[in-house]
Amino acid sequence: MLARCSSATLLGLEALTVSVEVDLGPGLPALQMVGLAGTSVQEARERVRSALRHSGFRVPLGRVVVNLAPADLRKEGPGFDLPVALGLLIASGQLPPQALEGVWSSGELSLDGQLRPVRGALAVAMRARSEGARALLVPSTNAAEAALVDGLQVWGVAHLTEAVRQLREPATATPALRPNAAGSQERRGGPDLADVHGQPHGRRALEIAAAGGHHLLLVGPPGSGKTMLARCLGGLLPPLNREQALELTRVHSVAGLLEPGTGLVGERPFRSPHHSCSGAALIGGGSIPRPGELALAHHGVLFLDELSEFRGGVLDLLRQPLEEGEIWIHRCRQRSRFPCAITLVGASNPCACGWYGDPERECRCSEGERRRYWGRLSGPLLDRIDLQVVMRRPQAQALAAPYRGGRDSRDGGGKRPSKPEATAAVAQRVAAAHERMACRNPGGIGNARLSGAALQELLGLEPQALALWEQALGQRRLTARGGERLLRVARTISDLDDQPRVGPAAVAEALTYRSFDGLEQG
Ligand SMILES: [Zn+2]
Structure with a gap:
């Protein structure tokens, strides 16, 4: 039969x-x-x-x-x-x-x-x-x-x-109970921006990254708070909608990582693979391809600490997925696709010994050693990271501020209260910027993913801002890609400030997040 x-x-x-x-x-x-x-x-x-x-x-x-x-x-x-x-x-x-x-x-x-x-x-x-x-x-x-x-x-x-x-x-037969979707949408218990003291430049870059979906590189000596700052990013992003949560759950289910009995994965993921991880662990692989760290971070944050310690070949694998937001794996004449709409946060020391640029400790590296160290962050990957920020160790003043109860003199001469702004307050500005992008950009995508043509059409660059941008292109030897990225960041800064057009101030601020252009050429 x-x-x-x-x-x-x-x-x-x-x-x-x-x-x-x-x-x-x-x-x-x-x-x-x-x-x-x-x-x-x-x-x-x-x-x-x-x-x-x-x-x-x-x-x-x-x-x-x-x-x-x-x-x-x-x-x-x-x-x-x-x-x-x-x-x-x-x-x-x-x-x-x-x-x-x-x-x-x-x-x-x-x-x-x-x-x-x-x-x-x-x-x-x-x-x-x-x-x-x-x-x-x-x-x-x-x-x-x-x-x-x-x-x-x-x-x-x-x-x-x-x-x-x-x-x-x-x-x-009793059908399985439907898991309570609302209950799984709670906020994660990550660190709060209120606990990050000093680092105004890093905090602002984090806000821009969250608003526009820009990748971020943090460079600073040990103890400058790179990891802490990166861990705050998830809290700035809006909660997942049901469609996103379902897609993320599917990725984790295919990876076999769902805890038994788990329904919807409602939290944005924060993945931080070790720098010794293989290309397959990052990209995915196997006889029935499983998603790697990139896909597991879908709709969330992929944090690569000690970025320059990753093997060069492994970092090169990131380039295309970062650009396209998806990964294709070929096995036995079949192609598997995994989504990876992620925000990448890379962190690195400024040099092999870690102290280059620190006001208190001396760097022991030679000029050649520093160049080789930077060479490991392959140029094309650096070119895909929109926001590059140098972080310093917080000074004693900033660390003491919360105990002083007065005004923090480091934060703009007493204009701001000494208590650093909390995640919830920054998240509100990010959410407002998201709404502006959702109304304007095709498909409601973040500014970081706008195509070149869409950027030209939607940018609204003021003449003075255009002149400043042209000048920067020449002075900084920016590639065409680097120049475009600068404008995307300027668009996000204007969205955060509720400006319909991009003015010279936004372009000037965007320029402060391109610290390492041309650095790898020496
Ligand atoms: Zn050094």
């Missing part, structure tokens, strides 16, 4: 439909799998046989052929265990064929019949719904994420026997 059930395999963030056909015919007992099944799928034979036996079902005697269609699509992963087991039960008459009509399934079986979580259950649920499935059967640990998809019944089960019981009596 022939049985057929529906499941899916992952390709990037997508789940592609796979029809699992099980044929039980006369012959010597054997189980054969065909249809471009990878090693992890082939291993299903042993797991399924053992799981059936330990769950009290009969292992059919005869020749079994399992075909995974379409045959030209490579299948990987243990998620086919459950559909193969159910197909065998139908083919051997232990489960009525109509029980699986319109029901999709995915799940890994342990030898005793328990169901283990699979990667990408949310993507499978989305595919099942778009193909008109009635219900989806998944391991109970995956049920919360699968239940995020509207219009699909999700049955979470812990054991093969439970799966069979639910299929026999679907009326008793």
